[in-house]
Amino acid sequence: MSLIKTFLLRNQTEVLKTQNPLYKFHPSSPPFIIRTLNCSPQKPTKKPLSLLFEEAVGLTEKAAGTESQSESEGEDNELMRGLRELEREVRNLKENPKPKGKKKEKERVERKKPEKVKSLVELFGGEKKEEKAEKMVKVRGERGKETVLKNFSQLAEIFVRHLYSKGYFNKANFLEDNKLDFGYFDNSYSRNFLKFAAYKFGKDHQEIAKWLSGNHLKKVVLFGCPSLDKNNVYAAKRLRKFFKIQENIVCSQCMLKDSCEYANKNVWGIGTQSLLLVDVMKVIALYALDEVPPKLTVPDEVQDSANRLLKEVIKLSQTT
Numbered sequence: 487m488s489l490i491k492t493f494l495l496r497n498q499t500e501v502l503k504t505q506n507p508l509y510k511f512h513p514s515s516p517p518f519i520i521r522t523l524n525c526s527p528q529k530p531t532k533k534p535l536s537l538l539f540e541e542a543v544g545l546t547e548k549a550a551g552t553e554s555q556s557e558s559e560g561e562d563n564e565l566m567r568g569l570r571e572l573e574r575e576v577r578n579l580k581e582n583p584k585p586k587g588k589k590k591e592k593e594r595v596e597r598k599k600p601e602k603v604k605s606l607v608e609l610f611g612g613e614k615k616e617e618k619a620e621k622m623v624k625v626r627g628e629r630g631k632e633t634v635l636k637n638f639s640q641l642a643e644i645f646v647r648h649l650y651s652k653g654y655f656n657k658a659n660f661l662e663d664n665k666l667d668f669g670y671f672d673n674s675y676s677r678n679f680l681k682f683a684a685y686k687f688g689k690d691h692q693e694i695a696k697w698l699s700g701n702h703l704k705k706v707v708l709f710g711c712p713s714l715d716k717n718n719v720y721a722a723k724r725l726r727k728f729f730k731i732q733e734n735i736v737c738s739q740c741m742l743k744d745s746c747e748y749a750n751k752n753v754w755g756i757g758t759q760s761l762l763l764v765d766v767m768k769v770i771a772l773y774a775l776d777e778v779p780p781k782l783t784v785p786d787e788v789q790d791s792a793n794r795l796l797k798e799v800i801k802l803s804q805t806t
Contacts, residue, residue, distance in 0.1 A: 688767035
């Protein structure tokens with residue numbers, strides 16, 4: 487019986503040895519089977535980077551017992567050192583918060599207030615108000631000098647008598663008993679009345695405009711404008727537009743360009759498509775009455791052309 491048990495044990499041990507090397511048999515001990523486990527300590531699982539960052543900046547609380555473990559494992563880790571430094575900065579900010587109001591007040595004091603732009607002209611480097619005001623004063627000064635009255639020339643007296651004969655002084659309240667006396671033309675009111683009478687005469691006799699000398703008229707308007715007044719300036723501009731004369735050519739050589747508000751400005755409209763006698767009168771009447779600005783020196787050929795045109799107007803109006 488003992489022989490049989492011994493045989494069975496030996497056979498069982500041999501089978502186990504061939505099938506599993508982990509089972510060993512120790513002959514010095516009672517026959518039993520010892521199982522050796524290849525067990526090694528389990529390495530701690532690494533936390534994801536997002537969780538480490540949240541713990542470092544204080545968004546989440548650290549789990550108990552994990553802080554010392556992570557510090558020992560990541561001592562040489564550059565990322566962990568950076569996270570710890572960030573954690574310390576966050577703690578310092580929480581412990582010592584900076585006042586919000588003082589910094590903003592300091593920035594307001596140091597920051598220079600920008601200058602307010604009142605118009606697009608000032609924004610894009612146009613004329614400032616001071617410069618424009620100085621220019622206006624200069625223009626008014628030039629216009630004030632126009633009031634210097636001179637004696638009528640022989641041609642001017644002929645033209646005044648012609649207007650008087652046509653009834654353009656019937657409503658002149660400065661004439662005593664409505665009698666023509668050149669002594670009453672020694673003030674600005676009577677001179678202005680005379681100029682407007684000439685303009686009214688031009689409107690009433692438009693039909694004679696086509697008979698005027700184009701060469702003399704071109705010579706007059708090429709010289710420039712006889713006055714700084716808007717009515718006279720635009721009349722000369724319309725005549726230049728009719729003859730297709732460029733404004734920049736005339737304005738560049740004009741003696742009044744520094745004081746003129748309308749330099750290099752063009753005009754449009756129906757008045758530029760035909761020759762208007764009223765525009766002709768607004769130009770040549772000032773030359774004939776010698777009421778141009780003192781700064782304007784009129785050449786003899788321009789004055790001669792203006793006189794010739796006035797003679798043509800008087801002659802044509804008598805025949806018509």
